[in-house]
Amino acid sequence: MTRRRARAARRKARRRALREAGLLLLGGAAAGGALWLFFFMAAYRARIDLCVLGGLAVAACWRLAVAVPPPPPTVLALPERPVPDDGLIELTSLEHRLSWGSVDPDRFRERVRPVLVDLARERLRSRRGVDPATQPEEARRILGESLWQMVTGPPPSRCPTRPELSRLVEALERI
DSSP: OHHHHHHHHHHHHHHHHHHHHHHHHHHHHHHHHHHHHHHHHTTOOOOHHHHHHHHHHHHHHHHHHHHSOOOOOOOOOOOOOOOOOSSHHHHHHHHHHHHHHTTOHHHIIIIIHHHHHHHHHHHIIIIIOOOTTTOHHHHHHHHOHHHHHHHHSOOOSSOOOHHHHHHHHHHHHHO
């Protein structure tokens, strides 16, 4: 029973292929004839066999274009590159904060001073092994008087000038 079904399916596929080829030939010949008629009406003498071959070529190309499935849509994915962590982003942010901190006292108190204090404490711990809470004299000696006052003292009522900020940053770099 399955052999009969397989043979019937093959016969059906052959008939479909022959029907499709016949329609393709008929459509190509009709397109070629229409092309020849167009040239004839335009007072151009064209060979009918070349027009029919051109129509068949167009029909075959059309059939191939229909048979081929379209490619899947391509999604261009940008390669994931890790963000370089060389400190430039943080440095740029700090530089921006410092530039505004020398102009606006509130901005210095709220944004610049806490960053400088955290940076000074972190550098003392990581580079010198000194905790300012347990070793205040050693931390004061390493930081210097102006940086020590900024870390431990109350927030200043005025902004430091640019030269004062430069000296604070240089003191942080020396740690």
